[in-house]
Amino acid sequence: MTDERPAERQQDDGGVPYRAGRRTAVRVAVPVAVAAVIAAGVGLVPALAADSPPDLPALTAEQLVAKALGSQTQTLSGTVAVSADLGVPAQLLSGGVGVGSGGTGRTGGTGPSAAAPEAKLTALLGGEHTLRVAVDGPDRQRVGLVEKLAGYELIHNGDQVWAWDSSSNEAVHLTTPQGAGKGAHGGLPEGFGGAEGKAPLTGVPATPQEAARQFLAASAGTTAVTVDGTTTVAGQKAYQLSVKPARSGSTIGEVRIAVAAENGVPLAVLVKDTGGGKVFDLHFTEVSFARPAAKTFDFTVPKGAKVTERKAGNEPKAPSEQEVREAAEGLNVVGEGWTAVLTAKLPTGEVPVPSEGRHGGSGKSAPQSPLALAKSLGKPVKGGSLISTKVLNVLVTDDGRVFAGAVTLPVLQSAAGVK
Incomplete structure (x- = not known):
């Protein structure tokens, strides 16, 4: 029977108040990141539902959220469909120069490997994609990005991590301490190894479980949650959560969010903008909770592949402690939850910009201040310049301050003190 009893969840995250600073920025920026980078708000595609919704025992919103966050399922495999329309320029999603698929943007072979996961999988934030995933606890995961003429694999097996791009036949190899995926990155790509739902396997949500858990755990303070019926996703009976x-x-x-009735695993996540348009859709089309075969996580370097070795804890271009401290001191947060605004100050100095347009030209570069560059990318508004996508807005004030969030322009202007 469909649960039509609305319930609201208005408590904050564990009763801990939001504070300015780097730790706070990480926590409250999730709704912003959900809109801007990843992951996401959440919504279920009706086409996946059966003709007649399944009859399930009634649950309150609080019970269903607890069921999703408390799911102990550690093994699964299946196919995930991803569709994203964040309004982010395609050249940014392809990783820009040096990390495009097939290595087409790499210059002289000196740029990052085409198999580098931190750039390759940002493609999930635009267009439609198909993933094949397998998880066996915190030490074994595999994610495959299926493309028309090529493929990409990211495999974590114990202390071994491999990433391979078939179009360029390039691979990245990392050896890391056993159990690094349980919380300490230990040199893993950012977020890799988070089978327990604390972080994405890939830095970008690759399963509904990752996206839903991050979202539900981080944005409860300013969220209204109701149970909105039942559905069937990938053959699994599920409840639907409406989060606003x-x-x-x-x-x-x-x-x-569609939550499996049997084990609480989130099966689908879809984000809608204020006009009802779909922004981000991540759902299983096939899923099994049986333990994947051990050989699923084996990887053999293809013949002729170029392999780039990385050392655990010694990633290229890692920021120093001083750089991290300076970056944290420059960040602040105004507001909380859905209307949180991340603030910063533009750096001083100048950056090279192509002299004949932002997207290329003669190849020559002319130095330009970050403020002038930001103004050239945005449109004039009261208080400064606005750079916007479908969900993320960035206000750059005339005095070089930056205000960003999945919020409207008036919220940014209020945070900036613009009258």
């Missing part, structure tokens, strides 16, 4: 901002000002209108 409790206040106005967010560019995200609703997130819908």
Whole structure:
């Protein structure tokens, strides 16, 4: 029977108040990142539902959220469909120069490997994609990006991590301490190895479980959650959660999450903007909770592949402690939850910009200040310049301050003190 009893969840994250600073920025920026980078708000595609919704025992919203966050399922495999329309320029999603698929943007072979996961998988934030995933606890995961003429594999097996891009036949290899995926990155690509739902396997959510858990755990303080019926996803009976901002000002209108009735695993996540348009859709089309065969996580270097070795804890271009401290001191957060605004100050100095347009030209570069560059990318508004996508807005003030969030322009202007 469909549960039509609305319930609201208005407590904050574990009762801990939001504070300015780097730790706070990480926590409250999730709704922003969900809209801007990843992951996401959440919504379920009705086409996946059966003709007649399954009859399930009634649960309150609090019970269903607890079921999803408390799921102990550690093994699964299946196929995931990803569709994203964040309005982010395609050249940014392809990793820009040096990391495009097939290595077409790499110059002289000196740029990052085409198999580098931190850049390759940002493609999931635009267009439609198919993933094949397998998880066996915190030490074994495999994600395969299936493309028309090529493929990409990311495999974590114990202390071995491999990434391979078939179009360029390039691989990246990392040896890391056993159990690094349980929380300490230990040199793994950012977020890799988070089978327990604490972080994405790939730095970008590759399963609904990753996206939903991150979202539900981080944005409860300003969220209204209700149970909105039942559905069937990938052959699994599921409840539907409707997650909405409790206040106005967010560019995200609703997130819908399908939660498996049997084990609480999130099966689908879809984000809608305030106009009802789909922003991000991540759902299983096939899923099994049986333990994947051990050979699933084996990897043999293909013949002729170029292999780039990385040392655990010694990633290229890792920031120093001083750089991390300076970056944290420059960040602040205004507001919380859905209407959180991340603030910073533009750096001083100049950056090289192609002299004949932002997207190329003669190849010559002319130095330009970050403020002038930001103004050239945005449109004039009261208080400065606005750079916007479908969900993320960035206000750069005339005095070089930056205000960013999945919020409307008036919220940014209020945070900036623009009258």
